[in-house]
Amino acid sequence: MSSTTASAAALPADPKAPAADTVKKPVNPRSAKRRKSLAQWGFIAPAVIFMALFFGYPLVRNIVMSFQDYSPSTFFTGEAPFNGTDNWSNVFNDGLFGKALWQTILFTVGSLVGQFCIGLALAVFFTRRFPLNGILRSLILLPWLVPMVVSGIVWRRIFDQDTGVLNSFLGTIGLPGDTPWLTSTSMALISVILVNIWIGIPFNMVILYGGLQEVPKELNEAAALDGASAWRTFRSVTLPMLKPVITVVLVLGFMSTVKILDLVLALTDGGPADSTQTLGTLTYQNSFVQMDFGAGAVVGNILILISAVFAVFYLRVNRNEGK
Amino acid sequence: MTEPSPDGRIRRRSRRTRRIVVPLTVVSAIVAGTVLSGCGQQRDEDVYTVMNSSTDESYHRWDGDTLKRCSKQLGITIEQQSVPASQLMTKALRMASSKSLPDVLQLDASEMPTFAEAGGLIPLKDLGLTTTDIPEGIVDFGSFDGKYYGAARTVNTLALFYNKDTLDKAGLEVPTTWAEMQSTAKKLTQGKRYGLALSAGGAEDGVFQFTPFMWSNGGDESKLDTPEVAEALDYWKALLKDGSLSKSTVNWTQADVNDQFMAGNAAMMINGPWQVETLNAKKGLNWGIAEIPVPEAGDDSVGPLGGGVLTVPNTGDTEREKTAAKIIGCMSGEQEEISYAINSWMVPANTKAADIWRKKTPELAALADQVATARSRTAKVGAQWSSVSLALQSAFQSALTGASSEAALKRAQQQVTSGN
Numbered sequence: 001m002s003s004t005t006a007s008a009a010a011l012p013a014d015p016k017a018p019a020a021d022t023v024k025k026p027v028n029p030r031s032a033k034r035r036k037s038l039a040q041w042g043f044i045a046p047a048v049i050f051m052a053l054f055f056g057y058p059l060v061r062n063i064v065m066s067f068q069d070y071s072p073s074t075f076f077t078g079e080a081p082f083n084g085t086d087n088w089s090n091v092f093n094d095g096l097f098g099k100a101l102w103q104t105i106l107f108t109v110g111s112l113v114g115q116f117c118i119g120l121a122l123a124v125f126f127t128r129r130f131p132l133n134g135i136l137r138s139l140i141l142l143p144w145l146v147p148m149v150v151s152g153i154v155w156r157r158i159f160d161q162d163t164g165v166l167n168s169f170l171g172t173i174g175l176p177g178d179t180p181w182l183t184s185t186s187m188a189l190i191s192v193i194l195v196n197i198w199i200g201i202p203f204n205m206v207i208l209y210g211g212l213q214e215v216p217k218e219l220n221e222a223a224a225l226d227g228a229s230a231w232r233t234f235r236s237v238t239l240p241m242l243k244p245v246i247t248v249v250l251v252l253g254f255m256s257t258v259k260i261l262d263l264v265l266a267l268t269d270g271g272p273a274d275s276t277q278t279l280g281t282l283t284y285q286n287s288f289v290q291m292d293f294g295a296g297a298v299v300g301n302i303l304i305l306i307s308a309v310f311a312v313f314y315l316r317v318n319r320n321e322g323k
Numbered sequence: 324m325t326e327p328s329p330d331g332r333i334r335r336r337s338r339r340t341r342r343i344v345v346p347l348t349v350v351s352a353i354v355a356g357t358v359l360s361g362c363g364q365q366r367d368e369d370v371y372t373v374m375n376s377s378t379d380e381s382y383h384r385w386d387g388d389t390l391k392r393c394s395k396q397l398g399i400t401i402e403q404q405s406v407p408a409s410q411l412m413t414k415a416l417r418m419a420s421s422k423s424l425p426d427v428l429q430l431d432a433s434e435m436p437t438f439a440e441a442g443g444l445i446p447l448k449d450l451g452l453t454t455t456d457i458p459e460g461i462v463d464f465g466s467f468d469g470k471y472y473g474a475a476r477t478v479n480t481l482a483l484f485y486n487k488d489t490l491d492k493a494g495l496e497v498p499t500t501w502a503e504m505q506s507t508a509k510k511l512t513q514g515k516r517y518g519l520a521l522s523a524g525g526a527e528d529g530v531f532q533f534t535p536f537m538w539s540n541g542g543d544e545s546k547l548d549t550p551e552v553a554e555a556l557d558y559w560k561a562l563l564k565d566g567s568l569s570k571s572t573v574n575w576t577q578a579d580v581n582d583q584f585m586a587g588n589a590a591m592m593i594n595g596p597w598q599v600e601t602l603n604a605k606k607g608l609n610w611g612i613a614e615i616p617v618p619e620a621g622d623d624s625v626g627p628l629g630g631g632v633l634t635v636p637n638t639g640d641t642e643r644e645k646t647a648a649k650i651i652g653c654m655s656g657e658q659e660e661i662s663y664a665i666n667s668w669m670v671p672a673n674t675k676a677a678d679i680w681r682k683k684t685p686e687l688a689a690l691a692d693q694v695a696t697a698r699s700r701t702a703k704v705g706a707q708w709s710s711v712s713l714a715l716q717s718a719f720q721s722a723l724t725g726a727s728s729e730a731a732l733k734r735a736q737q738q739v740t741s742g743n
Contacts (some may be wrong), residue, residue, distance in 0.1 A: 073441035075419040076637065093741075161571045162515065163588055182574045185724045271525025272573040273721035288413055290709050291437055 059304065066297035074293075087294040096274060096282060097299070104278040107193055108257045114197035115253060116246075119204025124234070126205075127212050137209075144202035152266025155195045156182065159267075182268055185275040192267050192276050196257065204249055211245030212238070244318075251314040255307050279303050370400045371643070371650060374415070375429035375631065376408035381600070385666045393653035401650060412437070415636070419443055424636040426647040427654075432464055432473065432632050432699060433527070436706040439467040445635045446470040450648035461672045464699040465632045467706075473632025474655045477669035480626040480697040481535055482690050483616065484584065484602070485591040487609040489516075497613045501558055504591075504616040508567035511590035518567035520580045520589035523559065525720055528577045530712045531627055531700075532593055533559075533719055535615045538625035538698060544711050545703050547718065548729070548736040554618075556719055556728040563723055573723050584610075595629065596690055599668040612689045628697040630669060670694045707739070714738040 066087050068080040091097050126137050143151065158165050159181035171177025181191040215238055223233040239246075261280035264270060270277040270285070277285075279299055287296025373390060377383045383405055390401045404425060406414050412434050418424045419441075430438055438444055448454075448471055454462045457475075465473035483504075485497055493511060498504035508518025523529045536558060537544070542551035562568045569575075575583070577594055584592040585605050593615060602610055614624045633651045635644050653659065657679075660671040664680050670691050671677045681691050701708045718735035722728045 071441065072416055072437055072443070075416040076442050078420070156574065160574075162517075162569050163571075163583070163586070180570055183570045183572075183724070185721070268574060269525040271716070271720050272724050273726070274525075274717050285713065289713065291412075 062297050062300055062304070066294060066301050068294055070293040070297070072291050080294075083294070087298045091286075091295050091298045096277060099274060100277040100279050100282045100299075103189055103276065104258060104260075104280075106189060107196070107260060107278055108254060110190075110193040111196040111200060111257045112250060112253050114193065115200035115204045116250065118197065119201050119249075120208050122201065122205045123208035123212055124238075126209055137205075140205060141202045143199050144206075146199075148199065148262045149266045151195065151199055152263050155198075156267050159191055183272060185273050188268055188272060188276045192264060195267065196260065196263060199263070200253060200257070204253065207245060207249050208242065211242045214245075215241045247314065247317050251310055254310050258306055259303055370402055371427070371646060372402050372404050372425040373427040373429065373633075373650065373654075374404045374406060374411070374425035376406060376411050376431070377403070377429075378405045378407050382667065385663060389654055389659050389663065392659070393650055396653055397646070397649055399646065415443075419636070422638075424638050426635070426638070426643055427650050428634050428636045429631045430473065430634055432475070432628065432630060433701055433708055433712075435465070435473045435632055435634060436467040436701045436708065438634070438636075439470070439472045440706040443637050444472045445637050445644055446472055447474060447635065447648060447651070450635060450645055452648050452652055456674045457672055458674055458695070460628065460695075460697060460699070463702045464628045467701070473634045474651050475630055475632045475672040476655045476660050477664045477667060477671050478628050478630045478694055478697070479595050479597060479669045480628055480690065480693050481532060481593050481595050481615060482626070482693050483591060483613045484594050484598075485611050485613065486584070486587075487611045489590045497611065498591075498616050499614070500616050500620050501618050505558075505562060505565065505567065508562060508591065509565050512565070512567050515588060517569050517583075517589045518565075519562060519591045519593075520569065520575070520583045521572060521593040522575045522577045522580050523572045523719055523723055524574060524576050524579075525716050526576070527712060527716075529573075529719065530715050531629065532577070533715065534627040534698075534700065535593070535625060538627075539615070539617045539622055543703070544700070544708075544715070546736065547711070547715060547739065548733045552732055553728040556722050556732065558618075559719065560722060560728065573720050596668040596670075596687065599687075612687060614689050614693050623696050624693060626693045626697045628694070628699045710739050 065080070067082055067084065068074075069083045069086070070080045074080045122140065126133060146154075157163075161167060161178060161180050161183050164181070166181065167177045167179060169177075170179065180187050182188050219237050219241070220233055223237050228236070259280050260278055261284055264276050264278055264281050265284070268276045270281045279302065283296050283299040283303065286292050286299060373386075375386060377386045383403070386405075387403055390403055394401045408431065411430065415424065415428055415430075415438065424443075428438075435444070447465075452471075452474060454471060461475055461478055462471060464478065465471055465475055483497070489511060490497065490507075495507050495510060496503075498507045504519070511518040522532045533555070534544075536555040537552050540551045540555045540558075542549060542555055546552075559568070563570065563572065569583070569588075571579075577598075580589070580592050581594055581598045581601060583589045584594070585602065585608060602608060615626055617624045633654060635647045635651065638644065655672065657671075657673055657676045660673050660676040661680055661683075663669075664671040664676070665683060668684075668687065670687075671680050677691060677694075681688060700712075704711055714735035717738075718731040722731040
C-alpha cells in the first residue's frame with residue numbers, strides 16, 4: 001500500500017508504450033488486486049460449478065426425493081407427488097431398518113478397529129530395516145488393488161462351508177473344519193467384517209507407514225536415553241506424533257466403510273435371513289429391487305447425515321491441529 | 324442488496340476480468356454440458372434400437388444374427404444395445420425420463436409388470452401383434468392386468484438335473500416324488516458328495532428355486548402363511564437336516580449350484596437350461612434331465628416360467644412403435660424362435676415351433692413338459708412380486724438357519740401386507 005503513490009503517478013506519464021519496450025507496464029495496484037481476486041474466483045469457479053452440479057444438486061434432489069412418492073411411473077410422467085413424512089415413517093417402521101442400522105454400526109466399528117490395529121502393527125513392523133522389506137510391503141498392498149466385487153466373489157468361495165479352502169485348511173491343522181462362515185446368521189456378519197479388514201489393511205498400513213516416516217528418530221533416541229521402554233516410547237512419543245495421520249485414516253476409513261454395499265452383495269446378498277443387511281444394501285434394495293426410490297432416498301439421506309457428522313468432526317480436528 | 328454503482332471503475336474492472344473469468348466459466352459450462360448431453364440422445368430416423376441384456380458373447384452374437392435377418396426382411400436398420408441384466412431396468416427408467424427409450428426393450432418377465440404399471444409399455448395387440456399358437460400360460464407370462472405387453476421368444480424353467488453315472492452306480496432310479504427324492508438324495512450323499520444341490524440364496528435365484536416346491540404343493544405367492552407353503556419349506560429343511568443338502572445352500576446362486584454339480588460335489592441339482600452349454604463343455608459328465616419331483620405321485624409339477632419378453636416402450640411416436648411391433652413379430656417368428664431356442668437351450672414360446680424343437684432336441688423333452696405346466700411369477704401379484712420375493716427369501720433363509728417355517732412365513736406375509 002505504501003508504494004501506491006509512486007506507481008499511480010507513473011501511470012498517466014506512460015503514453016502508449018512501444019511493443020519492443022521491455023519495461024513492464026505499470027498498473028493501478030488497486031484494480032490489479034481486484035483483478036487478482038477475481039481471477040482467483042475465476043479459477044475456483046469450475047470447481048464450484050462442478051461441486052454444485054455433481055454434489056450439491058444430487059444431494060438436494062435426494063433430500064427432496066425422500067419426501068416424495070417417487071415410483072417408476074415418475075420417470076414417464078415426471079410427477080412425484082409430495083407425501084409428507086410417509087417414506088420416513090415407512091422406513092422407520094420397517095423392522096429391517098433397525099437391524100440394518102445396528103449391523104452397519106457393528107460392521108463399521110469392527111472393520112475400523114481390525115484394519116487400524118493390524119495396519120498400524122504392520123506399519124511399525126516395516127519401519128525396521130530387514131531384507132525383503134520392500135517386496136513384502138508391496139505384496140501386502142495386493143488386496144487394495146483387487147476390485148471389491150472380485151474380492152467378494154473369491155472370498156465367497158474360500159468361505160464355502162464344505163468345499164472352501166479355509167475350512168479344509170483348518171481341518172488339516174486339526175481345528176474344526178466346518179465353520180459356517182457365511183451360512184449361519186450369527187457368523188456371516190463376522191465373516192464379512194473379516195474380509196473388509198483384509199481389504200482395508202493396505203490403506204491403513206500405507207498411510208500410517210508414511211506418518212511414521214515423519215516422526216523424528218531423535219525423539220525415540222531421546223526417549224530411549226531417558227530409559228523409556230519400547231512400548232512406552234511408542235505410546236508416549238510415536239502415537240501422539242501420529243495423531244493427525246490417525247485421524248485422517250480413521251475418518252476416511254469410516255466414510256468408506258459405513259456405506260458398504262458391493263462387498264456385502266458379492267459375499268452374501270444381505271443374507272442369510274438379513275443377517276448381513278446394512279444401510280447400504282437397504283438403500284439398494286429399496287431403490288433398485290423394490291423400485292421405491294423415496295424409501296431408498298430416506299436411507300441414503302441417513303447415511304449422508306452420518307457421514308456428514310464425521311466429516312465435520314474431521315474438519316474441526318484438522319483445524320485445531322493447524323493452530 | 325444495493326444497486327450496482329454506475330461508477331466507471333467497476334465496469335472497467337469487470338470488463339478486464341471478463342478476459343479470465345469468462346473463458347473459465349465457458350470451459351466449465353462446456354464440460355458440464357458435454358457430460359449432461361450424454362443423457363439425451365437423439366433418435367436416428369432410419370435406425371431402430373433393440374435393448375436387451377445379452378451381454379454374454381454368444382447371446383450377443385445370436386441376437387445380432389437375428390436382428391441382421393430381421394433388418395433385411397423389414398428393410399430397416401436394427402441395432403442391438405446390450406446392458407447387464409441387473410442394470411437394465413434402471414437404465415431403461417433413466418432413458419424414459421430423458422425421452423430416449425429404445426424402440427424394442429427386452430425385459431425380464433418378472434420386471435415387466437413394474438414397467439407396464441408405470442405406463443411405460445404399449446399393449447402389443449394395439450400394434451397388431453397376435454397371440455395365435457402361443458399357449459395361454461406364456462401369454463399370461465407376457466401380460467399385466469389382462470393386457471399382453473411382452474412377447475416371449477423362448478421360455479425357460481427349472482428341472483431336475485442328475486448325474487447318470489452316479490445314479491447307475493448306486494442302482495437308483497430318477498426320483499419323481501418328494502419322498503423318493505429325499506431317500507435317493509440321502510443314499511447318494513457320500514463323503515464330499517451331496518445328494519442334491521439347489522440355490523436358497525438371498526436373491527431372486529433362491530426364490531425362483533423355491534417356487535416349484537411351493538406351487539406343486541398347492542401353495543400360493545399371494546398368501547405366504549399357508550400350511551402348503553410351510554410344508555414346502557419344511558421339505559427343504561428336512562433335506563438340509565438329512566445332510567442331503569449342503570449347509571452352504573443358503574449362500575449359493577444357481578451358478579454356484581451348477582459348479583458344485585459339475586465338480587461332482589452333488590449327484591442331482593435343481594437348475595435351468597441356461598446351464599446346458601456349460602454342462603456339455605465338461606467332458607466325461609454324463610447328465611440327464613427330469614421333471615422336478617412332486618409331493619405325491621400324480622400331482623402336477625409346477626415350475627416357474629423364466630426368460631425375457633420383448634416389449635414396445637411408450638415413446639409417443641406411433642409410427643416407430645408400429646415398426647417396433649414388426650421387429651418383435653420378426654424376432655418371435657417361428658423360424659427365429661427355433662434357432663434361438665436351439666442355441667440357448669430354451670423352449671420356444673410358439674406351440675408349432677416348440678413341436679419342431681422337441682424333435683430336434685429329444686434329450687430336453689422333460690424341459691418341454693415342465694414348461695407346459697409352468698407358471699408365471701407375476702401373473703397373480705403383478706408389480707408386487709419384488710416385495711413378495713424379498714419377504715420370501717428372508718423367510719426361507721431364516722427357516723433354513725433355524726427358525727420355524729410357520730413363524731418365518733407368517734412374518735413374511737406381514738411384511739408383504741404392510742408394504743414394508
